[in-house]
Amino acid sequence: MIYENPYADKLHPVREIETIKELIATSKEIFGKKPAFLLKEEKGGDYKEVNFITLKDDIDALGTQLIELGLQDTPIAVIGENCYQWMVSYFAIVNGVGKVVPLDKEQSKEEIFNLVATAGCKAIFFTSSYKNIIKDLDIPFKFQMEVYTKRHQHDLDTSWENLIDAGRKLISHGDRRFIDMELDPMEVRMLLFTSGTTDVPKAVMLCHKNITSNIMDISRIVKLKEDDIALSILPIHHTFESTVCIMTMLFQGCGVAFYEGLKYVTKNMAEARASILVGVPLIFESMHDKIWKQAEKMGKAKALQTAIKINKALKVVGIDARKKLFKSVYDNFGGRLRFLVTGAAAISPTVIRGFFDLGIEMVQGYGLTETAPLISGTPDFTDRYTKAGSVGTVVPSGQMQIVDKNEDGIGEIIYRGPNVMLGYYNMPEKTAEVLKDGWFYSGDLGFIDENGWLYITGRKKNVIVTKTGKNIYPEEIEDYLAKIPYIHECMVYGEDNEETGETMVAVQIRPNYELIEEEFSNANVQEKVYKLLKSKIADLNQNLPNYKRVRHVVIRNSEFVKTTTQKIKRQENKL
Incomplete structure (x- = not known):
């Protein structure tokens, strides 16, 4: 049986985009001076806002200078901490320069060198903390980025800031090679090495259509608020962070703040007035555990349980008293937290319901790098509380099946849709193993209930x-x-x-x-x-x-x- 999204009449309307370049351009026109990113020029300093106009201008400038340097149509790697420079470099590369190769910053020197060689990169953007590693890399162009720019002199010709300045000068003299370039939405523009738990890394080939179709699908099932701000904490090279968090936020006109490290999450949430956190189960299970441990230590566990009961009763009659009842909980996370997004691994349904009980909504999704990434998600117009054990319904533009079922109805999850990768780079045999007759064979096992909701039971290989x-x-x-x-x-x-x-x-x-x-x-x-x-x-x-x-x-x-x-x-x- 082929499953499609069962909520066609309830989906949120979205604007149509075919490329990430179109996403940036239309967001600039619609949202203008609203903050797109919040960043710090020095560690421990105040957040500085970068609006949608400046974001597009910086992307155009960097893209123009990279073309001037002869890097058009070449693979370019990006590695480093989550920061504004990382994302602008990513956007400039994919929006007209070449193919972006985002690298996992946790990899060893040997792995980094091997992946750069495998992808055939001619250039690499790196944050200064990787300077000692990258200096030994034999590659024509090396561009250094500074996460915190205030304390650094940009005397290197290859510094990120100098590339931007050079690109601006070219544009001011009428250079529109990058700005006017038209893109093929189906052309390979991203090479993403998978961090598989059981296999050797493979480079997933993605195009603009893969990413933009997924951004639109996410926005059809989850509508954000105009003043929402997300704190970026997951590895930025991963599609879960770059697509689900950063690009979806920008598409809907919301801001993204970059954190200073895990021990600063609460502090940064308060400073940025963040309302959304996209994370993995380990983070949220730890958060949930700490809430209750703190309540017990302060002798307030029973009072918190009573507040939960009162909140449930008030919700039935349409009264929202969350901010008053759970003020101390919200204050622990900066005061504005309202929304959590979890994925990448299984999470306990108890934790999901626990956050809902505290008035903090939680969305769960399931996907893979090969699907850019989302295959299913829990829509915000459904009863996610009672379905807490499920990863939701198939995304609106896709279709799903369960094949080779056992007696319990559990089988392999297969999927087709516009977000499915073009294949594995230089691995036709590996590609043929997972792409068959237009369907992507996920290697994950699960079942679909009578309402069309997917439940994951494990990996086929495990x-x-x-x-x-x-x-x-x-x-x-x-x-x-x-x-x-x-x-x-x-x-x-x-x-x-x-x-x-x-x-x-x-x-x-x-x-x-x-x-x-x-x-x-x-x-x-x-x-x-x-x-x-x-x-x-x-x-x-x-x-x-x-x-x-x-x-x-x-x-x-x-x-x-x-x-x-x-x-x-x-x-x-x-x-």
Whole structure:
């Protein structure tokens, strides 16, 4: 059965755009002097607003100078911290210069060099913190960006600011090569290396149409407010941040503020008056946990529970008292937080409902780099509270199917729509494995309910198959284990029993030592921690079928190896 978005009559109207260049141009015309970005010229300083007019002017200037340098139609890499310069460089490259190659700033020197060579880059933009790495890179052009510009002298000919100045001069003398360039919406303009949890990195080829169709689809199911401001905290090279957060905000005329680091999130939210946070489950689960821990420490947990009940009762009669009832919670996050967007990994439905109970709305989505990224999302005009375990309905311009279903209706999620990639760069065989007859085979498993809402159950590659042919989804067992408060995080996998030859369920656990030490004296002794967790898992096992029960427990004291969106890399963490 082919599923389409079931809410055609409720979708928000949007303006049509075919290219990111058109997005920037139309946003300038519509929103003009409204803030597009908020940035700091020095660490710890005040936020400075950059409006939509200045944004377009900076993009035009940089693009013009890059063409003058002979970089048209070449791949150009960008790496560094989230900042205004990063995004302007991205926009200039894709809007008329060449192909952008956004790189993960967490990668090693060897990986960076390898990816630059694989993509055939002729130039790279980098923030100054990568200066010592990039100096050894054999590449014709290296352009240095400063996240904080006030303390730096721009004496380098190749500095970002000097490129902008040179481009402005060219434009003032009538150079319109970049400004007037018409783009093919279907031409490859982005090479995005995937941070797969089980495979080697592949360069996903995306075009303008892939991105703009997704921006319009997101805007059809989620309408932002005129004064919304998002704080940019996720890795900027990732499509979840660049498409779902930054470009969708700009499309709807909202602002984006750049944070100074994770420990400054609350401070930066208050300073920027941010109302939206786009993040991964780990961030929001930690936020939710801290709210209740703080309430308990201050003896206000019961009062908060009472406030939640009052808020629910008032909502029934159409009264919104959130700002008064949960003022202390909002104050913790800068005073204006109203909206959270989560994706990139599974999140506990309890956390989603918990934020809704506190008057903070939460939108959940599912997607991949190969789909630029969103495949499904939870529309703001639906009951997201009762559907908290779902990643929503298929986006308005796409179609979805579940194929190769088992007896429970669980199968592989396949999708087709204008946001599906053009293929993997120089990998025709890998492309053919996932693109078949116009459908993209995601490798993810799930089912769709009677209302057309998608539920993710795991990755096809992660399924544990027993000798009797039973399928066990590690993610399902991990969800059960996550309910044990003494577990900080865990990874479930299959392990063969040497004596019986049977495949059994094993788990690596990073204990929640802080909580364990609070509740048990001398609990930092490994043997005691192991016994505590084994007993809790034994209780949990009683509610699971025999073949799904956890048989082997390993205590892990080191961090799991993860992607930049905090997914555990399963293959790299196996013992």
